Amino acid sequence: MSYIRLGFTTDLFGDTKKSMTLQQAYKQPLYIQIKQLLLRRITEGEWQEREPLPSEWDLAAQLDVSQGTVRKALTELVAEGLLYREQGRGTFVAQVSSDWGDDPLLTPGLFKDLSDDLVYEFLGISRANASEDVAAALQLRRSAPLLRVRQLWRWQGVPVAVDDALLSAEQFDGLEASWLRGSAGVYATLLRRFGVRVRMQCQQFRAVMLPREESALLGVTGMVADVPALSVLRLSVAVDGQPVEWRHRYCLSHKFAITIVK
Amino acid sequence: MSYIRLGFTTDLFGDTKKSMTLQQAYKQPLYIQIKQLLLRRITEGEWQEREPLPSEWDLAAQLDVSQGTVRKALTELVAEGLLYREQGRGTFVAQVSSDWGDDPLLTPGLFKDLSDDLVYEFLGISRANASEDVAAALQLRRSAPLLRVRQLWRWQGVPVAVDDALLSAEQFDGLEASWLRGSAGVYATLLRRFGVRVRMQCQQFRAVMLPREESALLGVTGMVADVPALSVLRLSVAVDGQPVEWRHRYCLSHKFAITIVK
DNA sequence: AAGTGGTCTAGACCACCTA
DNA sequence: AGGTGGTCTAGACCACTTA
Numbered sequence: 001m002s003y004i005r006l007g008f009t010t011d012l013f014g015d016t017k018k019s020m021t022l023q024q025a026y027k028q029p030l031y032i033q034i035k036q037l038l039l040r041r042i043t044e045g046e047w048q049e050r051e052p053l054p055s056e057w058d059l060a061a062q063l064d065v066s067q068g069t070v071r072k073a074l075t076e077l078v079a080e081g082l083l084y085r086e087q088g089r090g091t092f093v094a095q096v097s098s099d100w101g102d103d104p105l106l107t108p109g110l111f112k113d114l115s116d117d118l119v120y121e122f123l124g125i126s127r128a129n130a131s132e133d134v135a136a137a138l139q140l141r142r143s144a145p146l147l148r149v150r151q152l153w154r155w156q157g158v159p160v161a162v163d164d165a166l167l168s169a170e171q172f173d174g175l176e177a178s179w180l181r182g183s184a185g186v187y188a189t190l191l192r193r194f195g196v197r198v199r200m201q202c203q204q205f206r207a208v209m210l211p212r213e214e215s216a217l218l219g220v221t222g223m224v225a226d227v228p229a230l231s232v233l234r235l236s237v238a239v240d241g242q243p244v245e246w247r248h249r250y251c252l253s254h255k256f257a258i259t260i261v262k
Numbered sequence: 263m264s265y266i267r268l269g270f271t272t273d274l275f276g277d278t279k280k281s282m283t284l285q286q287a288y289k290q291p292l293y294i295q296i297k298q299l300l301l302r303r304i305t306e307g308e309w310q311e312r313e314p315l316p317s318e319w320d321l322a323a324q325l326d327v328s329q330g331t332v333r334k335a336l337t338e339l340v341a342e343g344l345l346y347r348e349q350g351r352g353t354f355v356a357q358v359s360s361d362w363g364d365d366p367l368l369t370p371g372l373f374k375d376l377s378d379d380l381v382y383e384f385l386g387i388s389r390a391n392a393s394e395d396v397a398a399a400l401q402l403r404r405s406a407p408l409l410r411v412r413q414l415w416r417w418q419g420v421p422v423a424v425d426d427a428l429l430s431a432e433q434f435d436g437l438e439a440s441w442l443r444g445s446a447g448v449y450a451t452l453l454r455r456f457g458v459r460v461r462m463q464c465q466q467f468r469a470v471m472l473p474r475e476e477s478a479l480l481g482v483t484g485m486v487a488d489v490p491a492l493s494v495l496r497l498s499v500a501v502d503g504q505p506v507e508w509r510h511r512y513c514l515s516h517k518f519a520i521t522i523v524k
Numbered sequence: 525a526a527g528t529g530g531t532c533t534a535g536a537c538c539a540c541c542t543a
Numbered sequence: 544a545g546g547t548g549g550t551c552t553a554g555a556c557c558a559c560t561t562a
Contacts, residue, residue: 048518199435199524200524201524202521202522202523202524203493203521203522204368204519204520204521204522205467205515205519205520205521205522206516206518206519206520207469207470207490207491207492207493207513207515207517208469208490208515209490211341226469226488228469228471228490228491229490230467230468230469230492231468231469231519233519251469253467253468253469253470254468256468257466257467257468257493257495258465258466258467258468259464259465259467260464260465260466260467260522261463261464262462262463262464
């Protein structure tokens with residue numbers, strides 16, 4: 001398999017484009033094509049979470065490329081968190097990350113680790129319309145219909161954060177509250193019910209005073225009504241890069257902090 | 263060059279260890295050895311910032327390995343931010359990152375970008391002793407002597423953050439205020455004066471009320487004395503992984519937020 | 525012993541940059 | 544045209560896991 005063959009016969013997706021010139025932006029490195037093909041097969045559910053892919057050599061034979069090329073494609077998918085490898089055992093489909101994300105929590109005692117026994121509580125779904133900012137981030141029209149999934153996070157029984165996940169109501173038409181009630185979270189539900197695998201793209205931090213509504217949810221009342229809160233905005237995208245979820249979270253950070261490694 | 267040759271003759275550092283058994287943890291993959299060797303030569307200043315390394319083929323010939331192996335080592339150093347590549351031109355030594363870090367700032371308008379015209383102001387050096395937490399993080403003994411470098415950050419002339427960088431007074435004995443005054447920051451100074459190249463290892467965020475001392479420095483006074491601030495703790499390490507700097511920053515985040523991509 | 529990921533090589537060719 | 548990074552192959556061997 002060579003540049004030439006890709007250039008003016010067909011690529012691995014079967015989109016035949018004969019007699020294309022080599023200058024055409026069409027040509028992608030082989031390993032990128034392999035990567036995208038595997039991405040498709042993963043998102044289409046060909047292999048379940050924690051299930052092994054065929055071996056590098058089998059994939060190489062199947063796709064008629066060398067093992068090194070398959071390996072390079074797999075390495076990128078591992079780096080993106082979609083797969084993981086185990087020496088001597090195989091390459092497996094990764095589980096979708098939790099709604100909290102992969103950031104560890106830490107006690108106020110600065111860099112001491114803390115077992116993340118954070119418990120998730122589903123509060124409800126409501127409807128809303130996209131503000132200008134959210135519409136832009138999710139690539140929707142202004143005031144497009146949204147679903148808002150509200151969650152509460154408890155740490156050792158004590159409420160420590162509230163969450164609003166905003167999703168396109170059109171894209172996720174039919175999402176039911178019952179699906180979320182006993183589930184592992186929004187991301188797990190999107191994968192299971194809609195086949196959409198999501199990953200965090202960026203996160204934004206600022207310090208604010210906890211708004212009244214969130215104060216009530218977090219049980220902050222009475223004398224100490226004015227507390228600072230960590231406001232976290234997060235944009236999550238599907239594997240193809242399409243924005244999927246906008247999330248706004250208020251965290252009480254006197255109990256712990258959010259840590260980003262590297 | 264093979265596993266065997268590494269195993270019981272000599273490695274690339276010239277540390278001859280004859281007749282070692284292969285089980286000894288001594289053996290590292292070739293590309294890791296190449297990487298560490300290049301790391302040494304970089305930190306020893308063999309090439310300046312923005313200066314090109316020899317080509318992959320030259321290095322391969324020089325080190326008596328294949329181009330692919332050199333390439334793999336370089337790729338990891340690029341991923342760690344020590345080098346960057348330019349197609350058709352070469353592989354270059356990266357500049358040390360600014361004291362602010364590589365995180366972009368953003369306006370309150372949510373994911374709109376902002377030109378980072380953040381200006382740095384050196385306030386002074388003082389001495390302190392390591393608290394238990396800081397001592398543990400920097401791997402020093404409790405109450406070890408520290409240097410504290412204080413900086414102020416302005417955005418469009420307005421103070422938006424204060425910084426304390428804590429460094430081991432023993433390791434950086436002789437650090438002078440004059441070195442910092444006109445410089446590009448602490449990290450640039452550590453590289454230039456001590457040959458220590460530093461990178462951020464982890465960062466921790468929480469929301470707090472701005473303490474009195476920092477309020478004064480940031481010009482928050484009078485009626486609105488109580489403002490929430492983003493508290494950022496950061497641990498930075500040398501290229502060999504040794505912890506070097508503990509930094510504590512207070513940011514006024516009503517003007518902007520800190521964003522982490524990916 | 526067989527299978528899987530992980531490393532390494534030598535050689536080839538492509539795409540981009542500089543002169 | 545010549546140099547540099549970037550891709551690809553075929554074949555070899557190593558290290559770990561499982562049966």
